Amino acid sequence: MKIVALAGGVGGAKLADGFYRARPDADLTVIVNTGDDFTHLGLRICPDLDTVCYTLAGLANPVTGWGRLEESYATLDAVEMLGGPTWFRLGDRDLGTHLVRSDLLRAGKSLSEITRQFCQRWGIRANVFPMSDDPVATIVHTQADGDLAFQDYFVRLRCQPEVTGFTFQGIDSARPTPGILEAIQAADLVVVCPSNPWVSIAPILGVQGIRSALKARENVVAVSPLIGGQAIKGPAAKMFRELGWKPAALSVANQYQDFIKSFLLDSADVDDCEEIRQWGIIPYVSDIIMKDIPGRIRLAKYILNLASQLQGGTQSS
Amino acid sequence: MKIVALAGGVGGAKLADGFYRARPDADLTVIVNTGDDFTHLGLRICPDLDTVCYTLAGLANPVTGWGRLEESYATLDAVEMLGGPTWFRLGDRDLGTHLVRSDLLRAGKSLSEITRQFCQRWGIRANVFPMSDDPVATIVHTQADGDLAFQDYFVRLRCQPEVTGFTFQGIDSARPTPGILEAIQAADLVVVCPSNPWVSIAPILGVQGIRSALKARENVVAVSPLIGGQAIKGPAAKMFRELGWKPAALSVANQYQDFIKSFLLDSADVDDCEEIRQWGIIPYVSDIIMKDIPGRIRLAKYILNLASQLQGGTQSS
Numbered sequence: 001m002k003i004v005a006l007a008g009g010v011g012g013a014k015l016a017d018g019f020y021r022a023r024p025d026a027d028l029t030v031i032v033n034t035g036d037d038f039t040h041l042g043l044r045i046c047p048d049l050d051t052v053c054y055t056l057a058g059l060a061n062p063v064t065g066w067g068r069l070e071e072s073y074a075t076l077d078a079v080e081m082l083g084g085p086t087w088f089r090l091g092d093r094d095l096g097t098h099l100v101r102s103d104l105l106r107a108g109k110s111l112s113e114i115t116r117q118f119c120q121r122w123g124i125r126a127n128v129f130p131m132s133d134d135p136v137a138t139i140v141h142t143q144a145d146g147d148l149a150f151q152d153y154f155v156r157l158r159c160q161p162e163v164t165g166f167t168f169q170g171i172d173s174a175r176p177t178p179g180i181l182e183a184i185q186a187a188d189l190v191v192v193c194p195s196n197p198w199v200s201i202a203p204i205l206g207v208q209g210i211r212s213a214l215k216a217r218e219n220v221v222a223v224s225p226l227i228g229g230q231a232i233k234g235p236a237a238k239m240f241r242e243l244g245w246k247p248a249a250l251s252v253a254n255q256y257q258d259f260i261k262s263f264l265l266d267s268a269d270v271d272d273c274e275e276i277r278q279w280g281i282i283p284y285v286s287d288i289i290m291k292d293i294p295g296r297i298r299l300a301k302y303i304l305n306l307a308s309q310l311q312g313g314t315q316s317s
Numbered sequence: 318m319k320i321v322a323l324a325g326g327v328g329g330a331k332l333a334d335g336f337y338r339a340r341p342d343a344d345l346t347v348i349v350n351t352g353d354d355f356t357h358l359g360l361r362i363c364p365d366l367d368t369v370c371y372t373l374a375g376l377a378n379p380v381t382g383w384g385r386l387e388e389s390y391a392t393l394d395a396v397e398m399l400g401g402p403t404w405f406r407l408g409d410r411d412l413g414t415h416l417v418r419s420d421l422l423r424a425g426k427s428l429s430e431i432t433r434q435f436c437q438r439w440g441i442r443a444n445v446f447p448m449s450d451d452p453v454a455t456i457v458h459t460q461a462d463g464d465l466a467f468q469d470y471f472v473r474l475r476c477q478p479e480v481t482g483f484t485f486q487g488i489d490s491a492r493p494t495p496g497i498l499e500a501i502q503a504a505d506l507v508v509v510c511p512s513n514p515w516v517s518i519a520p521i522l523g524v525q526g527i528r529s530a531l532k533a534r535e536n537v538v539a540v541s542p543l544i545g546g547q548a549i550k551g552p553a554a555k556m557f558r559e560l561g562w563k564p565a566a567l568s569v570a571n572q573y574q575d576f577i578k579s580f581l582l583d584s585a586d587v588d589d590c591e592e593i594r595q596w597g598i599i600p601y602v603s604d605i606i607m608k609d610i611p612g613r614i615r616l617a618k619y620i621l622n623l624a625s626q627l628q629g630g631t632q633s634s
Contacts (some may be wrong), residue, residue, distance in 0.1 A: 041416045042359055042423060072391050078413025082438050084420065092409045096395025099358045103401065106359060121399050 001026040001304075004187040008033045008200020009048045010066050010233055011225055012193035013055035014290045018300030019191075020056055020126055021293070028126040029183040030056075031210075033195070034111070035138035035168055035203035038151045040088050041079075043098035044105055047151075048200065049115060049130055050097055057122035059093075062293060068093045087156045112177045127183070131204045132174040138199055139167040150199065159235035163242045166198060171206040184213040189307040192222035194288065196236040197255050198243075205259075214259040219310060221262040221303060223288060224249040228268040232289065250275050257281060262310065264288060264303065318343040318621075321504040325350045325517020326365045327383050327550055328542055329510035330372035331607045335617030336508075337373055337443055338610070345443040346500040347373075348527075350512070351428070352455035352485055352520035355468045357405055358396075360415035361422055364468075365517065366432060366447055367414055374439035376410075379610060385410045404473045429494045444500070448521045449491040455516055456484040467516065476552035480559045483515060488523040501530040506624040509539035511605065513553040514572050515560075522576075531576040536627060538579040538620060540605060541566040545585040549606065567592050574598060579627065581605060581620065 003026050005016045016030045030052055037046045047066075054060035054068055061067045071091035080086045090098070097118070104114045110133040119128050138150040142161035145153075153161060184190055195201055205211045214220050229247045231237045237247035245251045249265040250272035256263070257279045264284045265272060273283040284306055290296045320343050322333045333347045347369055354363045364383075371377035371385055378384045388408035397403045407415070414435070421431045427450040436445050455467040459478035470476060501507060512518055522528045531537050546564045548554045554564035562568045566582040567589035573580070574596045581601045582589060590600040601623055607613045 041420050043416075072389065072409070074389050074409035075392060075412045075416070078410040079417055080413075082413060082417040082435055084413070084417035092389070092391035093395040095392045095412065096397075096399060096401070099360075099392070100396055100399040100401035103358050118399055 002029070002183070002187045002189075003027070003304075004029045004031065004183050004190045005193050006031050006191070006195075006201060006204050007048070007052055007193040008195030009036070009051040010064075011290075012048070012195040012200065013052045013060070013066075014296050015191065015193045015223065015299060016052055016126070017055045017293070018290065018296030018298075019304075022297045022300040022304065024125075029180070029187070030126055030128045031131055031177075031180050031183075031204060032128060033200045033203050034130045034132060035136045035171075035199060036150050036154070037135065038137070038149060040151070041085065041090075042102065043090075043095070044102045045088075045098050045151075046101070046111070046130070049111075049128065050094070052128055053115070053118060053122060053124060056119075056124045056126055056128065059122065067091065088151060089155075112179075127179075129177045129180050129183075131177065131180070131207050131210070133177055134170060134174040136171050136174050136203055136207075137169040138203060139169055140199075141165040141167065154235075159238065163198075163235075163239050165243070166202070168203045168206050171203065174207045176207050176209050181209050181213045184210070184217065187217070188219065189304070190214065190217055190220040191303060192220065192256060192260065194223040194225040194232070196225060196231070196234055196239070197252050198236065198239045201256075211259060217259075218261055219307065220260045221264060221284075221306065222252065222256045222260045223299070223303070224252050224263065224265040224269065226252055226269075227266040227289060248272060253281055253283070254279065262306065264306070319346070319500070319504045319506075320344070320621075321346045321348065321500050321507045322510050323348050323508070323512075323518060323521050324365065324369055324510040325512030326353070326368040327381075328607075329365070329512040329517065330369045330377070330383075331613050332508065332510045332540065332616060333369055333443070334372045334610070335607065335613030335615075336621075339614045339617040339621065341442075346497070346504070347443055347445045348448055348494075348497050348500075348521060349445060350517045350520050351447045351449060352453045352488075352516065353467050353471070354452065355454070355466060357468070358402065358407075359419065360407075360412070361419045362405075362415050362468075363418070363428070363447070366428075366445065367411070369445055370432070370435060370439060370441060373436075373441045373443055373445070376439065384408060405468060406472075429496075444496075446494045446497050446500075448494065448497070448524050448527070450494055451487060451491040453488050453491050453520055453524075454486040455520060456486055457516075458482040458484065471552075476555065480515075480552075480556050482560070483519070485520045485523050488520065491524045493524050493526050498526050498530045501527070501534065504534070505536065506621070507531065507534055507537040508620060509537065509573060509577065511540040511542040511549070513542060513548070513551055513556070514569050515553065515556045518573075528576060534576075535578055536624065537577045538581060538601075538623065539569065539573045539577045540616075540620070541569050541580065541582040541586065543569055543586075544583040544606065565589060570598055570600070571596065579623065581623070
């Protein structure tokens with residue numbers, strides 16, 4: 001069983017972890033957004049990659065879904081004492097990741113090689129890939145604050161500025177990480193995780209060849225990151241609204257309609273099914289909130305079961 | 318009262334702290350070796366500057382005299398888990414210093430400006446200066462291992478290779494930090510701290526204008542870093558031996574004979590006095606070990622008393 005998951009941060013990491021735990025025997029490939037990556041205090045920080053890896057390694061805080069378990073902030077306290085920047089909450093253990101990664105990047109290793117090395121060290125059996133080894137930087141265009149680097153918008157300004165659009169700097173020349181197009185082509189199931197469509201999934205889709213690789217497959221299912229018009233976490237619903245879309249599961253399905261065959265949405269959004277079906281997408285309804293680790297496994301198993309039905313030619317909605 | 322101290326790491330920091338505590342009203346300037354500075358994991362690390370600053374700020378471990386109080390190593394553990402380098406023991410709090418300093422250096426600030434900012438933040442009233450804002454790198458030439466970067470020799474190889482000489486890369490073009498020549502010229506007392514003559518004091522003396530500024534003064538006193546032929550800490554005695562010198566207080570005085578007027582040595586080395594006096598240097602004998610903070614203050618007071626005697630024209634040996 002070959003599973004490919006497209007993931008941003010927390011929501012993507014949780015569902016990837018669900019597959020990882022539900023089917024330890026499966027060949028799981030996680031393709032992760034790197035548009036949020038940035039350089040801070042001289043460190044190359046890849047928030048989504050780290051969230052996915054920490055989660056799969058059991059090093060993440062299982063309650064928040066991000067950040068490391070039993071983290072401390074002694075370095076950040078020392079940085080603060082010296083008047084350095086503290087708006088990005090770097091934990092001591094997390095810092096080790098950024099220090100080693102930055103050092104290896106300077107030494108000429110690619111981000112995907114480094115990620116592979118880290119996964120081996122952390123005992124992760126899944127294949128975790130950055131979407132590209134070429135740097136891509138998400139720029140958030142805002143009404144009041146102009147163009148913002150993603151982490152400026154996301155962390156420092158807490159997603160408060162009204163968004164007018166996005167640019168993914170470098171996306172036109174970003175080549176897919178070696179192996180990821182092949183993984184999509186060979187997958188028994190491709191899942192677009194419940195991550196932010198605007199800033200987590202869109203950059204992945206923008207990398208050369210990924211969208212068309214997905215279009216060529218019949219087994220691509222997306223999971224809605226919106227439930228009852230709201231995101232579990234993050235600014236996805238707010239972005240839909242600010243960009244003139246209804247903040248709803250159907251809007252997510254609409255954005256993915258050129259490459260998904262199935263769409264999984266929450267029972268709270270059952271009314272969206274009819275419109276989604278009109279776009280040639282089969283809607284599936286379930287309880288899709290992942291409150292805890294059993295919740296991740298439950299959702300993953302639901303999707304795996306759905307996939308086997310699809311392969312068997314039976315459809316249920 | 319204007320005091321200038323030339324210092325390397327631990328021994329220098331302890332005596333500087335003695336002056337700082339013994340005479341809180343004095344105008345204390347500490348000129349610190351930067352030949353040990355290096356870049357590690359992308360961080361600019363200045364071990365002697367940090368040891369002096371931590372000590373004056375009360376942030377140093379008072380037992381070891383170096384490293385920070387109540388330090389933890391969560392980041393280094395995380396680095397180790399990823400296969401990163403751990404031979405240089407970076408503590409979590411210490412890391413904050415290196416991160417902020419490296420960031421400010423990249424932003425174009427000079428090391429002396431950064432050190433001034435840090436001292437203000439840490440509440441240090443003394444003037445702590447790197448010997449130069451221009452980078453100088455101590456290279457240790459060895460018999461068996463060739464040329465070694467200083468920290469490679471000092472930390473990684475624990476000073477084990479036999480030394481044949483030193484090169485201070487960049488020293489010929491290293492300009493003195495603005496203000497330090499003036500501080501030497503205006504000082505009521507200039508003290509060469511009990512630091513390693515080969516790798517802590519020699520680089521300072523090599524910076525343009527410093528040695529001649531010292532030669533022009535009559536109030537330069539050096540304190541022996543060797544007691545009974547041994548260093549309290551570090552490879553000074555071993556270096557003297559390997560370079561063909563007797564590891565003794567008198568060898569230290571010999572190296573400084575062109576610019577010191579007085580030399581303070583331990584009562585264990587009273588036999589060295591006669592030879593030292595023949596070089597036109599007045600030897601002073603006392604118990605110069607600084608076992609604890611009262612010991613630092615006691616030694617500082619002894620030197621201050623000696624200085625006032627010198628100024629009064631009376632000499633005792």
